[in-house]
Amino acid sequence: MSATFVGMPAFPVAARTALADTQLRANLAHATGTIRAKRAKVVAEVDNWEELRLAAAGIKDNTLLHLEEHLVRLEESLTRQGAVVHWARDAAEACTIVADVAKSHGVDEVVKVKSMATGEIELNEALAKEGIAAWETDLAELIVQLGDDLPSHILVPAIHRNRAEIREIFLSHMAAAGRPAPDDLTDEPARLADAARLHLREKFLRAKVGVSGANFAVADSGTLVVVESEGNGRMCLTLPEVLVTVVGIEKIVPTWADLDVFLQLLPRSSTGERMNPYTSTWSGVTPGDGPQEVHVVLLDNGRTRALADDVGRQALRCIRCSACLNVCPVYERTGGHAYGSVYPGPIGAILNPLLKGVGVDAQTDSLPYASSLCGACFEACPVRIDIPSVLVDLRAQVVDSHRGDRFPKAEALAMKATALAFGSGGRLGAAEKASGLVGRLLGGGGRRRLPGGRKLLGRLPGPGAAWTDARDLPTPPAESFRAWWKRTGGRG
Amino acid sequence: MSARDDILAGVRRALREADTSPVHVSRGYRDTRPADVHLFVERVEDYRAVVVRCALDEVEARISDALPRDARAVVPDGLPWRVPGSVADDGLSALDLDDVDAVVTGATVGIAETGTIVLSHGPGEGRRALTLVPDLHVCVVRADQVVADVPDAFAVLDPDRPTTWVSGPSATSDIELDRVEGVHGPRRLHVIVAG
Numbered sequence: 148m149s150a151t152f153v154g155m156p157a158f159p160v161a162a163r164t165a166l167a168d169t170q171l172r173a174n175l176a177h178a179t180g181t182i183r184a185k186r187a188k189v190v191a192e193v194d195n196w197e198e199l200r201l202a203a204a205g206i207k208d209n210t211l212l213h214l215e216e217h218l219v220r221l222e223e224s225l226t227r228q229g230a231v232v233h234w235a236r237d238a239a240e241a242c243t244i245v246a247d248v249a250k251s252h253g254v255d256e257v258v259k260v261k262s263m264a265t266g267e268i269e270l271n272e273a274l275a276k277e278g279i280a281a282w283e284t285d286l287a288e289l290i291v292q293l294g295d296d297l298p299s300h301i302l303v304p305a306i307h308r309n310r311a312e313i314r315e316i317f318l319s320h321m322a323a324a325g326r327p328a329p330d331d332l333t334d335e336p337a338r339l340a341d342a343a344r345l346h347l348r349e350k351f352l353r354a355k356v357g358v359s360g361a362n363f364a365v366a367d368s369g370t371l372v373v374v375e376s377e378g379n380g381r382m383c384l385t386l387p388e389v390l391v392t393v394v395g396i397e398k399i400v401p402t403w404a405d406l407d408v409f410l411q412l413l414p415r416s417s418t419g420e421r422m423n424p425y426t427s428t429w430s431g432v433t434p435g436d437g438p439q440e441v442h443v444v445l446l447d448n449g450r451t452r453a454l455a456d457d458v459g460r461q462a463l464r465c466i467r468c469s470a471c472l473n474v475c476p477v478y479e480r481t482g483g484h485a486y487g488s489v490y491p492g493p494i495g496a497i498l499n500p501l502l503k504g505v506g507v508d509a510q511t512d513s514l515p516y517a518s519s520l521c522g523a524c525f526e527a528c529p530v531r532i533d534i535p536s537v538l539v540d541l542r543a544q545v546v547d548s549h550r551g552d553r554f555p556k557a558e559a560l561a562m563k564a565t566a567l568a569f570g571s572g573g574r575l576g577a578a579e580k581a582s583g584l585v586g587r588l589l590g591g592g593g594r595r596r597l598p599g600g601r602k603l604l605g606r607l608p609g610p611g612a613a614w615t616d617a618r619d620l621p622t623p624p625a626e627s628f629r630a631w632w633k634r635t636g637g638r639g
Numbered sequence: 640m641s642a643r644d645d646i647l648a649g650v651r652r653a654l655r656e657a658d659t660s661p662v663h664v665s666r667g668y669r670d671t672r673p674a675d676v677h678l679f680v681e682r683v684e685d686y687r688a689v690v691v692r693c694a695l696d697e698v699e700a701r702i703s704d705a706l707p708r709d710a711r712a713v714v715p716d717g718l719p720w721r722v723p724g725s726v727a728d729d730g731l732s733a734l735d736l737d738d739v740d741a742v743v744t745g746a747t748v749g750i751a752e753t754g755t756i757v758l759s760h761g762p763g764e765g766r767r768a769l770t771l772v773p774d775l776h777v778c779v780v781r782a783d784q785v786v787a788d789v790p791d792a793f794a795v796l797d798p799d800r801p802t803t804w805v806s807g808p809s810a811t812s813d814i815e816l817d818r819v820e821g822v823h824g825p826r827r828l829h830v831i832v833a834g
């Protein structure tokens with residue numbers, strides 16, 4: 148279980164490797180296309196969708212702009228409901244808190260429900276160092292974990308694996324982790340799911356400590372919410388005696404009633420369902436029902452940094468639905484691994500630099516360029532995050548942060564090339580607009596369409612030709628990313 | 640400084656220059672549509688759950704139809720209907736629950752637009768583990784418990800209670816996006832809409 152994103156090559160290099168993997172590209176195209184179509188259908192059913200998006204963005208903005216007040220209220224409510232509240236400045240502090248709770252109960256294993264926040268802080272690796280096994284219980288995460296692999300999509304983390312590979316992983320790795328896979332396991336999805344059910348049930352029934360994230364935290368009532376499909380979340384939240392939930396400080400909504408917007412937007416945007424199979428809400432400890440010791444870890448880990456960014460702050464509205472991934476032409480071609488983070492795709496391209504800061508590492512600095520600024524992500528986003536604008540702003544910040552480099556390293560040189568082209572934030576904006584115009588002109592000749600309705604451009608004339616040789620390129624202008632790619636030869 | 644004070648100070652610092660005037664949030668989406676029980680039935684069926692409608696005095700008969708012969712079904716305190724082969728929940732462990740075949744409960748709310756059943760785990764619904772571990776969940780929803788949409792459900796529910804929102808049987812699409820029923824929760828959901 149040693150796979151981590153640390154030391155990943157910068158986006159262009161990783162993306163080049165991923166592009167060569169035809170299995171990955173085929174799986175991703177199938178997945179994103181399927182989810183896109185489902186989403187479009189259930190969104191079209193809702194006649195006030197835009198009103199819901201506006202309300203969601205407004206509620207989140209109001210909360211973020213008065214975050215201190217809401218955090219203090221959340222802490223009070225949770226405490227009143229019998230939960231123990233912890234605060235963690237960074238990943239290390241959060242991991243220590245979870246490990247200490249586990250150790251105080253003398254356990255060497257915990258069951259986990261998939262959570263972006265615990266992935267972000269690399270909790271499983273930290274617990275492993277303390278001799279505590281963290282069992283992932285979501286089917287996809289189980290596949291990823293048993294395969295000693297990395298998740299590639301927020302929603303379907305194992306989308307890069309096909310059924311034959313999953314069967315292989317189960318047959319060769321389940322036994323070492325607990326109940327083995329049956330010898331006659333086939334690659335039928337129902338059989339594979341059944342093997343996972345039996346393997347994990349054994350763990351659920353004996354687990355003393357459960358670990359989760361939360362999709363929402365209600366300040367007024369101290370209610371936490373987990374939205375899921377399989378029921379493994381319910382298992383983790385209900386059966387253990389002790390529950391630890393790691394919650395980013397941006398997950399707050401002020402009141403219980405405010406959830407009525409988000410529980411309409413999230414399932415439709417995420418899995419393309421009217422409602423996901425299971426949603427659990429709980430407020431601290433309920434006597435006689437579920438865990439009688441409940442901990443909540445409120446996590447910063449860069450969120451206050453993002454909050455300080457006037458343009459980027461809106462990224463903290465994100466409800467992790469992954470709709471922006473499924474409409475992104477760059478993501479569809481490179482997959483999630485190329486982003487080197489648990490947050491891939493358009494949201495990852497802004498959230499990672501916002502949380503970590505620019506000018507620190509080349510991988511993070513390359514992310515704002517992993518986009519064609521086509522705007523599809525904004526259209527799809529249920530909380531109306533203007534991802535293209537944040538990308539443009541972050542590119543300017545990356546350029547600024549490298550202006551003073553005296554002894555350029557390879558990646559700094561690449562940044563310099565970009566800096567030369569886009570000397571200032573203002574000119575960068577102008578360049579984006581101009582390239583958008585070129586893209587629209589080129590787009591006029593496109594003949595085919597992608598499943599999402601975007602036009603395809605068969606071949607780019609001139610310098611772009613090499614890039615489009617092997618693959619279809621969507622018409623919306625990919626200039627910035629492509630230009631960056633061409634210029635650096637992928638040696639970012 | 641404690642982590643708490645540090646984070647709160649960080650939040651304050653981050654927003655020092657921000658324009659914090661409130662953004663107007665329109666609640667026009669909270670309209671007053673009437674609840675449509677037919678729609679509820681249709682939408683629950685869309686999730687591949689079994690749905691039957693009956694009169695209030697037929698509930699017990701429909702419950703016994705739903706249960707396989709000789710099935711052991713756990714029932715929560717306060718369930719107003721008699722259940723054949725019932726096992727009372729006198730603090731059964733998770734392992735005990737893994738041994739029973741089914742669970743029979745009532746519900747607090749049904750949501751027509753999304754085909755969702757919400758349990759708030761009071762009398763007649765039982766603690767959360769009851770409706771999680773057994774493989775078959777038979778759930779009785781009275782027609783007068785059906786509301787039109789998600790906002791109406793939140794208006795009825797009490798945040799201090801734990802709630803479980805159930806929309807069809809447990810499912811995953813993690814393997815090549817093929818929908819497979821029943822990974823961890825009950826693999827079969829049988830809904831009786833009464834009245």
Ligand code: SF4
Pocket residue numbers: 416464465466467468469470471472494524527528529530531532
């Ligand atoms: S940025 Fe918007 S679309 Fe993307 S994951 Fe977040 S909420 Fe969903």
